[in-house]
Amino acid sequence: MNENRVTTIPETMSGILLAEPGVHFRLQQAQLSTPKPTAQQVLVKVEYTGLGSLDEKFAQQGTPCWQYPRVFGFDAVGTVVDAPKGMHPEVGTRVMWHNDISTPGVMSEYAAVANYALAVVPEHVDPIVAACLPTPGMTALIALLKLQLDEGDSVFIEAGHTCTGQLAIQFAKQQGLMVFSNCPQGHQELLKELGADAVFSEQDENLADLIQRQYGYDGVQGVIDSSGQHTNELLSLLQFCGRISCISGLSQLDDALLFKKAPNIGVVSLPGAWLAKSICAQQRMSFLGNILMENLQQERLRLPKHELIAFESDEIARALKQRQHLPGTFQSIKVA
Numbered sequence: 001m002n003e004n005r006v007t008t009i010p011e012t013m014s015g016i017l018l019a020e021p022g023v024h025f026r027l028q029q030a031q032l033s034t035p036k037p038t039a040q041q042v043l044v045k046v047e048y049t050g051l052g053s054l055d056e057k058f059a060q061q062g063t064p065c066w067q068y069p070r071v072f073g074f075d076a077v078g079t080v081v082d083a084p085k086g087m088h089p090e091v092g093t094r095v096m097w098h099n100d101i102s103t104p105g106v107m108s109e110y111a112a113v114a115n116y117a118l119a120v121v122p123e124h125v126d127p128i129v130a131a132c133l134p135t136p137g138m139t140a141l142i143a144l145l146k147l148q149l150d151e152g153d154s155v156f157i158e159a160g161h162t163c164t165g166q167l168a169i170q171f172a173k174q175q176g177l178m179v180f181s182n183c184p185q186g187h188q189e190l191l192k193e194l195g196a197d198a199v200f201s202e203q204d205e206n207l208a209d210l211i212q213r214q215y216g217y218d219g220v221q222g223v224i225d226s227s228g229q230h231t232n233e234l235l236s237l238l239q240f241c242g243r244i245s246c247i248s249g250l251s252q253l254d255d256a257l258l259f260k261k262a263p264n265i266g267v268v269s270l271p272g273a274w275l276a277k278s279i280c281a282q283q284r285m286s287f288l289g290n291i292l293m294e295n296l297q298q299e300r301l302r303l304p305k306h307e308l309i310a311f312e313s314d315e316i317a318r319a320l321k322q323r324q325h326l327p328g329t330f331q332s333i334k335v336a
Contacts, residue, residue, distance in 0.1 A: 005082035005091060009043070010034060015108030016313055017069035021062030025320075027313040028069065035104070035112040042115050043082035044095060048131035049106050050075030051309060051316065051331040052163060054270070056323045065102050065275070073107035074099050074270075075134040077127040078336070087115055094121040096289055098134040100282075101271040107316070109335060117282045119289025125296045129303060132163075132330040137292040138285060139268055140168035140224075143245035144175065146266035147222035151176035154217055156207075156237050159226040160196055161187040162327045164247065168224055169194045170301055180211060180220060187328065190304060208237050238263055305329040 013034045020026040037043045054074050062068075077096045080089050089095055095118040099106045121130050143164075149155060157168050160181030172179045173195035181191050182200040191199045198215060200207060211217050219239035225231050228248035235244060235257050243264040250267065273281035295301045307329055309319050319331055 005043070009081060009110070013109035014311075015071045015104075016073070016311070016316060018059060018062075018066075018072040018105075019069040021059060021066075021068070023060060025059040025317070027059075027072065027317045029313045030069070032071070032108065034110045037082060037112040039084065040114055040116070041112045042080045042084075042087065042089065042118070044076070044078040044111050044113055045081045045336060046076050046078040046106060046109055046111055047094075047334075047336040048077050048127050049073045049333045049335060050132035050134060051319055051323075051333055052132065052135050053323065053327065054135045056320050059320050063101070063271075071104035071106070071108050073105035073333075074101070075131060076106035076111065076335075077121055077131040078111070081110075083115070089115065089118055089120055094127065095119065096121050096127075096130045096134060096293065098138060098270055098285055098289075100274040102274055107311075107333065107335070114282060116279070117285050119286050119293055122293055122297045125293055128308060128332045128334075129306070129330075130293065130296060131332045132303075132306070133167075133292050133296070134285075134289065135270060136163040136330075137167050138270055138288045139164050139247050140171055141288050141291060142268045142270075143168060143224045143247055143266075144171055144222075146245045146268065147224075147243045149175065149177055149222050149243075152178070153222065154178040154180065154220040155222040155224065156180040156182075156211075156220045156234065157196075157224045157226070158182060158230065158234060159202075159327070160191045160194075160199065162226060163330055165224075165226055166191075166194055166304070166328060167301065169196050174300065177222075178217070178220075180215075182207070190328075194302060194304075207233070211237065232257055235261055235263055303330045307331045309333045311335050 015032045019028045080093045097118050159165050161183035179196045180198045181196045188199045223234045223244040225246040231251045232254045245266045247268040
């Protein structure tokens with residue numbers, strides 16, 4: 001037995017499985033064998049998992065690298081209970097992470113995780129909040145980093161009312177950017193409270209003309225494309241050689257528009273860091289996680305709406321099915 005471990009680790013654990021993906025996806029609760037960590041992994045007792053747009057997407061679409069049933073979930077917070085001697089983080093450390101898409105998910109009482117992808121959760125940070133941050137928070141940070149904007153530059157963040165959008169607005173203001181966004185009716189005031197300088201309705205057309213006429217900007221330097229459904233319209237907002245970060249894939253692009261704007265296009269994919277087996281990209285997740293934790297510790301992030309969900313398959317399925325109507329609600333599942 002490893003000397004550097006908690007001695008009360010059970011042989012079996014409870015987990016939530018994605019039994020079948022699709023529009024009518026099916027989750028089920030099951031008893032599973034507790035995972036055995038490899039040489040580069042630690043065993044974490046999961047306390048809370050996050051629930052978000054990535055879970056909603058993969059519950060409905062699945063992915064070719066999965067076999068079913070499989071433990072579901074991507075984001076989690078828990079405490080290290082088993083680790084090789086001398087490995088960081090050590091036993092007793094509370095950690096947060098975005099999970100490897102090619103391994104079992106995090107909706108289980110224990111998870112084996114690569115130690116280099118973990119971020120330490122500071123003592124006074126609420127683990128309930130930390131658990132729902134990895135996917136939207138890391139996505140927002142990477143999207144902004146890809147834009148390579150300087151203080152005083154301008155950015156348009158599509159769908160600022162979503163969890164990723166809310167965080168992107170706050171990080172953009174920390175960078176000193178001029179922030180434009182759009183959202184459905186009823187969310188404008190929230191986005192302004194989070195720091196957006198100008199908020200348009202999703203129904204508004206000719207945004208480039210509105211931005212120029214009302215704010216004097218002849219195009220913005222950067223765009224975050226949240227939905228992947230209006231990429232051409234968003235490209236039209238850019239200055240020549242501006243940058244766009246696409247976080248939901250790419251739609252069919254207009255060749256004439258590409259010729260006119262010559263945009264720099266970046267794609268954000270957290271699962272890709274694992275699928276590409278890029279140790280550098282996986283380690284970067286730890287770095288991004290540390291930024292998120294630092295922001296929480298310093299109370300620099302607001303999560304206006306949060307819901308805590310029971311560790312039951314029916315409750316989690318209900319929450320997933322309602323996410324399309326609650327895209328701006330941060331959700332956590334209490335596991336331990």
